[in-house]
Amino acid sequence: MADVFDQIEWNVQKIFDGEPVCVHVGNAMECELKRHPSYPKFHTEAVRAGVQPASSSRLWESLIAMGRLSDLDGDCTWRLVILDCIIPSLRSVSARVSRDFRVDCEEIRSDMVATALEAWKDTATGVAPRNVRDRMVKAAFDAAFRQGKATSSERPMDDIEALSWQEPTAQDCKPRASSIIDVDDIRDADVAEQIRGERAGAMLQRWGCFDAVHSFHDEIRSGHRSGSAGQAVKTSRSRSLISNPNLYYYSSDLYPRHIGLSEAAGVMGIAESAAHRLIRTGQFPLPVARVGRSYKVSVRALMHFKDIPDAIIHVDDVENGALHARDAVP
Structure with a gap:
């Protein structure tokens, strides 16, 4: 059965559907750069960049900026992209918490996504874009362990x-x-x-x-x-x-x-x-x-x-x- 992680991944893939991804202006056709990666390649690059030092991750600064701009337009596309790019970091933790505390993995992952989105809102002002991803991931980790400790029956x-x-x-x-x-x-x-x-x-x-x-x-x-x-x-x-x-x-x-x-x-x-x-x-x-x-x-x-x-x-x-x-x- 698909959980929230899978649903986010499928929705993002459906949005781009093989089209090139532009993290500079949002639309590859309007960008001055002529070469843009497909979403799978972009996703791989974003995940890899996410584990690099925050100060050197230009890709993530652009990604966060696109997320903020799309929020102003009432569009959740780039917010979903950001979630999809941090999910690989969340999967192993959610599986471990589910195993160690005997808690349903789907519930943990839903709570992690909700908490990551709260961190996204809380970092809208006063937080440098290069630090937003780490705040979201850390908040999701903390939420997973809190739920594991609070709801474990064993x-x-x-x-x-x-x-x-x-x-x-x-x-x-x-x-x-x-x-x-x-x-x-x-x-x-x-x-x-x-x-x-x-x-x-x-x-x-x-x-x-x-x-x-x-x-x-x-x-x-x-x-x-x-x-x-x-x-x-x-x-x-x-x-x-x-x-x-x-x-x-x-x-x-x-x-x-x-x-x-x-x-x-x-x-x-x-x-x-x-x-x-x-x-x-x-x-x-x-x-x-x-x-x-x-x-x-x-x-x-x-x-x-x-x-x-x-x-x-x-x-x-x-x-x-x-x-x-x-x-x-x-």
């Missing part, structure tokens, strides 16, 4: 799942007790804590990195934590079936302090090129550190941005989960 992924999510393979599709239990629905806090830790340990074991985690646990037990880990986490809970109440830590201690911009962009659901553009325009929503020619993003800041809880887990629970996962391997 819990979001746990912390370690969200940052390291992978498509399940056939071997990983066997039902596991901890994977079908919603921790948020468990009233006993101790049981929820245990399941959360065991789930993390099981995933670490399946990914083949539990040996490093085991060494990390040895440092906790010896009182000599190093690397990204801080001081031992204190908790008011008094579970009876744990070896030591002082062996808790934050799940973020298992991650590096910083990750590359490419990985961070993947978690955020945007292209790396879009992340670079947002950094250049000062609109990237997270603090970044410049390391040579690359950027690093704080993992904890990324978790906060994605509303990923930095859960407190116990070494016993994590190790038990890893042990169960290892024993389950045929």
Whole structure:
């Protein structure tokens, strides 16, 4: 079934119907330039120009100007063209939000288009034409994530799942007790804590990195934590079936302090090129550190941005989960 993205694309193609596109005066027959691209070629150029630095995108400045002029004439043609040229940037984000939050993709895309149009109206004055496209895309991204968080009937992924999510393979599709239990629905806090830790340990074991985690646990037990880990986490809970109440830590201690911009962009659901553009325009929503020619993003800041809880887990629970996962391997 066609959604709003498809409808916009079809309407624009129907409008031009193979005719040359002129972004200078709107009508190729009246333009002094004699060579004009067909709409598919123009669309490709506009999409490519959209991910370039805003200050160098002359095509988009002309496109925005045509959109404003057509608005004055009560014509929505160029507004539709602008939407059609940003839709490729919105498709992947809408699909990711729909998947991660289990929300209908068509509803998300409709909301993204409506919000992008609101941004178009809000930027009619006081905003340079070269910045309008980025404002529309960012507003659409924000709308998608807001709707996903507000309307999702399922819990979001746990912390370690969200940052390291992978498509399940056939071997990983066997039902596991901890994977079908919603921790948020468990009233006993101790049981929820245990399941959360065991789930993390099981995933670490399946990914083949539990040996490093085991060494990390040895440092906790010896009182000599190093690397990204801080001081031992204190908790008011008094579970009876744990070896030591002082062996808790934050799940973020298992991650590096910083990750590359490419990985961070993947978690955020945007292209790396879009992340670079947002950094250049000062609109990237997270603090970044410049390391040579690359950027690093704080993992904890990324978790906060994605509303990923930095859960407190116990070494016993994590190790038990890893042990169960290892024993389950045929």
